[in-house]
Amino acid sequence: MRQDPFGNQGNGGQRRRGGGLFGNIRWVILLGFAVYGGCYYFGNRSVDPYTGEKVLIDSSLNASEEKAMGLQAYQEILAQERPVDPNSQIARQVREIANRLIAKVDVVETSLAQEHGLQPQHFAKDFEWDVNVLQSDEANAFCLPGGKMAVYTGLIPVAQNADALAVVMGHEIAHALLRHGAQRMAQQKLTQIGQMAGAASGMDVQQQQMMMSAMGYGYLLPYARSHETQADEVGLMLAAAACFNPEEAVPLWQRMSQASGGQAPPEFSSTHPNPGTRIQNLQALMPKALEYRQRYCTAGAAAR
Numbered sequence: 386m387r388q389d390p391f392g393n394q395g396n397g398g399q400r401r402r403g404g405g406l407f408g409n410i411r412w413v414i415l416l417g418f419a420v421y422g423g424c425y426y427f428g429n430r431s432v433d434p435y436t437g438e439k440v441l442i443d444s445s446l447n448a449s450e451e452k453a454m455g456l457q458a459y460q461e462i463l464a465q466e467r468p469v470d471p472n473s474q475i476a477r478q479v480r481e482i483a484n485r486l487i488a489k490v491d492v493v494e495t496s497l498a499q500e501h502g503l504q505p506q507h508f509a510k511d512f513e514w515d516v517n518v519l520q521s522d523e524a525n526a527f528c529l530p531g532g533k534m535a536v537y538t539g540l541i542p543v544a545q546n547a548d549a550l551a552v553v554m555g556h557e558i559a560h561a562l563l564r565h566g567a568q569r570m571a572q573q574k575l576t577q578i579g580q581m582a583g584a585a586s587g588m589d590v591q592q593q594q595m596m597m598s599a600m601g602y603g604y605l606l607p608y609a610r611s612h613e614t615q616a617d618e619v620g621l622m623l624a625a626a627a628c629f630n631p632e633e634a635v636p637l638w639q640r641m642s643q644a645s646g647g648q649a650p651p652e653f654s655s656t657h658p659n660p661g662t663r664i665q666n667l668q669a670l671m672p673k674a675l676e677y678r679q680r681y682c683t684a685g686a687a688a689r
């Protein structure tokens with residue numbers, strides 16, 4: 386995603402307390418935070434219908450709040466960027482691709498949920514989908530919670546064709562469907578609980594930084610990578626069901642990694658899987674994608 390719409394709120398928990406006054410206090414405080422963190426973690430677990438995996442999403446965050454946050458972020462982004470004329474040929478083409486993908490959200494969710502023995506939740510039923518093309522050299526795109534999307538003009542020459550563009554847009558839509566933004570918020574909350582625990586128990590700044598970087602490498606980064614892998618899978622199924630050629634995904638990601646040349650936007654660089662691994666994953670998914678295409682690409686769905 387181009388920009389984190391839920392940006393880290395920072396934390397107000399940097400107070401130092403009770404240094405070495407009572408040796409046991411530190412452990413009591415740490416235990417208290419561990420219990421709090423544990424309650425938060427286990428109290429907010431749910432099963433995602435698309436992947437069948439347990440995910441951490443704050444149960445107090447409902448769909449309309451998430452949508453409102455996405456909408457607010459979208460308006461801020463549009464105010465800063467240069468959207469191209471919605472009637473231009475490129476804007477119309479991108480909108481058509483988006484519409485074809487969106488039309489398959491329900492059927493793909495239902496199908497993936499069934500594969501995991503789950504019921505679809507139709508979380509996206511109240512999304513207010515919209516897409517704009519933004520003038521920029523970045524080869525990037527995003528879809529915010531609530532369904533507001535953008536494609537940067539810099540992506541067009543890398544995508545080269547509608548099938549590849551559909552793969553990228555499907556990937557972005559999948560992030561919104563999988564509620565990855567809400568999962569990151571919950572993760573940030575856990576991280577803040579960890580920071581508060583560190584500060585309150587009297588760890589010095591260096592110890593706190595070590596703890597945070599260990600969490601970053603051990604937990605947050607792999608987590609971000611698994612989100613990318615999930616978005617690749619769900620996005621590929623959407624593209625296939627919408628009658629695009631999923632096989633374009635492999636050369637597309639090869640071009641993306643070439644084009645990125647060390648200065649890729651965040652969405653397509655640091656948090657993304659190693660390009661070789663990503664391509665292997667996509668190749669492994671190809672039989673399923675082709676099956677989705679055969680099963681769900683019905684007459685009238687494709688303009689090709």
Ligand SMILES: [Zn+2]
Binds near residue numbers: 556
């Ligand atoms: Zn992604």
